[in-house]
Amino acid sequence: MVDERGAVLVKRADAQRSQRKLLDAAIEEILILGGEPTRDAVARRAGVGIGTLYRHFPDLQSLLHAVVVDVLDRTIRAGEVVLSEAATGVDALRGYMHGAVDAGLGVVNVVHASLDSAGWPSQRAAAQDMLNRLIDMARRDGAIDDGVTATDISLATIRFCRPLAIGLDPAAEQEIAHRQLDYFLDGLTAEPGPKRP
Amino acid sequence: MVDERGAVLVKRADAQRSQRKLLDAAIEEILILGGEPTRDAVARRAGVGIGTLYRHFPDLQSLLHAVVVDVLDRTIRAGEVVLSEAATGVDALRGYMHGAVDAGLGVVNVVHASLDSAGWPSQRAAAQDMLNRLIDMARRDGAIDDGVTATDISLATIRFCRPLAIGLDPAAEQEIAHRQLDYFLDGLTAEPGPKRP
Amino acid sequence: MVDERGAVLVKRADAQRSQRKLLDAAIEEILILGGEPTRDAVARRAGVGIGTLYRHFPDLQSLLHAVVVDVLDRTIRAGEVVLSEAATGVDALRGYMHGAVDAGLGVVNVVHASLDSAGWPSQRAAAQDMLNRLIDMARRDGAIDDGVTATDISLATIRFCRPLAIGLDPAAEQEIAHRQLDYFLDGLTAEPGPKRP
Amino acid sequence: MVDERGAVLVKRADAQRSQRKLLDAAIEEILILGGEPTRDAVARRAGVGIGTLYRHFPDLQSLLHAVVVDVLDRTIRAGEVVLSEAATGVDALRGYMHGAVDAGLGVVNVVHASLDSAGWPSQRAAAQDMLNRLIDMARRDGAIDDGVTATDISLATIRFCRPLAIGLDPAAEQEIAHRQLDYFLDGLTAEPGPKRP
DNA sequence: TATGAATGAGTGTTCATTCAT
DNA sequence: CATGAATGAACACTCATTCAT
Numbered sequence: 001m002v003d004e005r006g007a008v009l010v011k012r013a014d015a016q017r018s019q020r021k022l023l024d025a026a027i028e029e030i031l032i033l034g035g036e037p038t039r040d041a042v043a044r045r046a047g048v049g050i051g052t053l054y055r056h057f058p059d060l061q062s063l064l065h066a067v068v069v070d071v072l073d074r075t076i077r078a079g080e081v082v083l084s085e086a087a088t089g090v091d092a093l094r095g096y097m098h099g100a101v102d103a104g105l106g107v108v109n110v111v112h113a114s115l116d117s118a119g120w121p122s123q124r125a126a127a128q129d130m131l132n133r134l135i136d137m138a139r140r141d142g143a144i145d146d147g148v149t150a151t152d153i154s155l156a157t158i159r160f161c162r163p164l165a166i167g168l169d170p171a172a173e174q175e176i177a178h179r180q181l182d183y184f185l186d187g188l189t190a191e192p193g194p195k196r197p
Numbered sequence: 198m199v200d201e202r203g204a205v206l207v208k209r210a211d212a213q214r215s216q217r218k219l220l221d222a223a224i225e226e227i228l229i230l231g232g233e234p235t236r237d238a239v240a241r242r243a244g245v246g247i248g249t250l251y252r253h254f255p256d257l258q259s260l261l262h263a264v265v266v267d268v269l270d271r272t273i274r275a276g277e278v279v280l281s282e283a284a285t286g287v288d289a290l291r292g293y294m295h296g297a298v299d300a301g302l303g304v305v306n307v308v309h310a311s312l313d314s315a316g317w318p319s320q321r322a323a324a325q326d327m328l329n330r331l332i333d334m335a336r337r338d339g340a341i342d343d344g345v346t347a348t349d350i351s352l353a354t355i356r357f358c359r360p361l362a363i364g365l366d367p368a369a370e371q372e373i374a375h376r377q378l379d380y381f382l383d384g385l386t387a388e389p390g391p392k393r394p
Numbered sequence: 395m396v397d398e399r400g401a402v403l404v405k406r407a408d409a410q411r412s413q414r415k416l417l418d419a420a421i422e423e424i425l426i427l428g429g430e431p432t433r434d435a436v437a438r439r440a441g442v443g444i445g446t447l448y449r450h451f452p453d454l455q456s457l458l459h460a461v462v463v464d465v466l467d468r469t470i471r472a473g474e475v476v477l478s479e480a481a482t483g484v485d486a487l488r489g490y491m492h493g494a495v496d497a498g499l500g501v502v503n504v505v506h507a508s509l510d511s512a513g514w515p516s517q518r519a520a521a522q523d524m525l526n527r528l529i530d531m532a533r534r535d536g537a538i539d540d541g542v543t544a545t546d547i548s549l550a551t552i553r554f555c556r557p558l559a560i561g562l563d564p565a566a567e568q569e570i571a572h573r574q575l576d577y578f579l580d581g582l583t584a585e586p587g588p589k590r591p
Numbered sequence: 592m593v594d595e596r597g598a599v600l601v602k603r604a605d606a607q608r609s610q611r612k613l614l615d616a617a618i619e620e621i622l623i624l625g626g627e628p629t630r631d632a633v634a635r636r637a638g639v640g641i642g643t644l645y646r647h648f649p650d651l652q653s654l655l656h657a658v659v660v661d662v663l664d665r666t667i668r669a670g671e672v673v674l675s676e677a678a679t680g681v682d683a684l685r686g687y688m689h690g691a692v693d694a695g696l697g698v699v700n701v702v703h704a705s706l707d708s709a710g711w712p713s714q715r716a717a718a719q720d721m722l723n724r725l726i727d728m729a730r731r732d733g734a735i736d737d738g739v740t741a742t743d744i745s746l747a748t749i750r751f752c753r754p755l756a757i758g759l760d761p762a763a764e765q766e767i768a769h770r771q772l773d774y775f776l777d778g779l780t781a782e783p784g785p786k787r788p
Numbered sequence: 789t790a791t792g793a794a795t796g797a798g799t800g801t802t803c804a805t806t807c808a809t
Numbered sequence: 810c811a812t813g814a815a816t817g818a819a820c821a822c823t824c825a826t827t828c829a830t
Contacts, residue, residue, distance in 0.1 A: 051795055060821095152380075159361060159377060190383050245812085246811055442816085445803085446816070449815075553755060574775070577779050578778055584781035629823090651825090
């Protein structure tokens with residue numbers, strides 16, 4: 001954290017503060033808007049000039065990318081906690097997915113579309129790894145079917161994190177998502193029923 | 198259908214044709230864009246002037262409203278068919294929801310957000326009624342829990358009709374939605390498991 | 395000028411008036427600025443909205459192109475007059491080039507750079523034709539050397555129409571250009587001297 | 592060159608190096624751009640911070656001024672060489688003007704516009720003096736008319752150094768300029784023809 | 789003194805909406 | 810009624826300039 005040129009480090013602190021403010025502002029805007037925010041709005045909410053936003057994130061891609069990385073990081077950390085604390089695999093799975101919905105992972109989805117899938121590789125790998133351990137744990141308990149994959153969890157998490165976009169307030173969105181997720185998890189851990197023809 | 202003033206009838210036919218063209222154009226644009234289309238694009242696709250669009254749909258609300266009504270009508274009709282043909286309540290429920298996903302009911306969601314919930318009352322009632330009969334049928338079979346409501350079905354249908362917006366092609370979107378919906382329906386018809394704390 | 399649909403023709407009159415105003419405004423701005431004008435300035439000077447400018451000239455290219463065509467048209471017409479009225483070939487040549495400087499043909503040059511050379515083909519051909527007749531006439535008089543080409547006249551006209559860009563007022567610019575042009579024409583019609591090594 | 596405070600001297604050497612780098616960078620940018628460069632581009636090419644540029648040249652004027660002085664200095668030196676080596680006044684005149692075109696004196700013109708004419712007095716005087724000696728020499732040979740002034744040479748040099756701005760590559764620009772300049776010089780040294788009415 | 793992050797005014801461009809024809 | 814030209818507010822982006830480090 002410390003190198004020989006003190007002045008440079010001080011500068012960086014300033015920039016990091018701006019970046020953090022911009023990131024938080026972007027996330028808030030995305031959650032409020034339910035879509036891609038305007039640059040002006042992000043800068044205004046962050047309390048910095050529009051030029052500062054452009055210095056840190058020269059195009060929309062880089063801003064959205066940073067937002068995704070930020071939210072993924074938090075989600076992965078939450079998943080690790082769940083893994084180390086949950087009594088059973090099912091508990092862990094439930095804990096993780098509900099946690100993701102709570103964490104506002106939905107932000108990821110809003111920005112997902114515009115991003116090249118090749119981005120944020122380390123987060124992607126870390127998430128994949130964590131999910132595999134989650135599923136292994138649940139399988140060892142005999143709780144979930146062999147057909148369930150990490151991708152299933154991943155995509156379902158994305159689905160239940162997305163806003164329904166029918167004008168609901170955030171609280172209602174959350175409540176509905178959790179209720180629907182409970183049914184989904186019931187299905188995941190139940191005897192498989194008849195499938196679609 | 199016929200009155201004494203021929204000219205007026207001709208006008209009306211013209212207007213209806215314009216309206217139909219605008220509606221179809223709006224739906225196509227929404228499906229292509231995955232979001233709210235520009236007025237110019239809708240008018241251009243419909244092959245009418247922008248002024249004509251504004252005459253028929255003075256504001257965004259009225260256009261989106263008309264689109265929702267149009268799509269809902271088709272969905273309800275599909276639900277009625279399922280109701281009259283399915284052997285069991287569960288079959289009917291599965292048939293309806295998978296059908297909705299296939300039917301691209303997703304269009305409704307895209308436009309849902311901007312609409313006041315008080316709109317399209319007759320379609321809403323009709324849909325509500327149909328869903329109630331669907332649920333009653335399933336309950337009589339003992340297939341679903343008492344806690345499941347028509348609103349659950351409604352909101353879940355919306356959820357599984359939404360695009361994940363992670364850059365998937367439509368075919369993949371559909372496949373994932375159906376797979377996830379199967380798990381959800383399993384959960385709906387299974388013994389309720391542990392819920393979120 | 396008249397077709398079966400009156401309404402359309404009336405519309406076009408409006409559009410033509412706007413286009414004319416925009417063209418004149420663009421030329422004035424270019425002459426004042428000595429460079430590419432801002433869209434806002436052109437629209438403001440023309441007394442129309444910025445959107446109107448974009449409707450008529452969706453990009454800078456099309457506006458500059460239209461300006462070039464407009465100015466070229468006037469220059470060619472002036473050249474034709476000179477051709478039909480001048481007593482000798484040298485008079486015609488002098489008359490044409492001084493006339494071009496007076497006419498503010500310089501506008502052409504400012505915008506020349508950004509244009510694909512393939513543009514405005516008919517004006518180009520007409521100008522070429524007129525210049526050839528001008529040169530033939532001067533050659534028949536024995537006034538100019540065989541080495542002088544239409545391209546020489548063309549490029550020299552451009553040169554002497556360009557502003558010196560040293561902060562002179564338009565009147566001084568014109569005076570200097572005419573004075574320098576006189577020397578150049580003297581050289582064109584004189585015995586060729588020693589050339590650059 | 593040496594005073595008691597070594598540190599200050601070191602600073603000064605640093606500053607001079609920065610100034611030289613900035614000047615060279617500005618000239619390069621102007622030659623590449625064909626117009627006024629952005630400050631960022633100049634600083635980047637010079638390899639210094641934007642703040643350093645502003646320290647040395649607080650406003651555009653001072654930067655452009657320094658560029659002009661720099662280029663004029665070189666041109667005057669070239670003129671002196673021509674004066675001392677040319678056999679005749681006409682040769683000297685031709686040599687000087689063609690040399691200026693070759694030297695890229697055009698840079699001066701690009702920046703001329705924004706400068707108050709009162710700037711760079713010593714260079715101006717030196718140039719004036721040199722041109723006067725050039726003209727005197729040519730007059731003594733009987734080669735040029737009494738009407739030709741130092742200002743004529745000055746302004747004509749500027750004219751033939753300016754890019755035509757019609758998308759030509761630098762080589763073609765140079766060739767055309769030299770060719771046109773030859774005709775101009777022919778005119779300057781010929782019997783005056785009929786002038787513009 | 790050198791650096792480069794922050795600022796914000798200015799310009800380019802789109803698009804919803806109005807209105808004359 | 811249909812048409813599409815005109816309008817201008819909103820948003821995207823650049824770049825000259827200041828100032829904290």
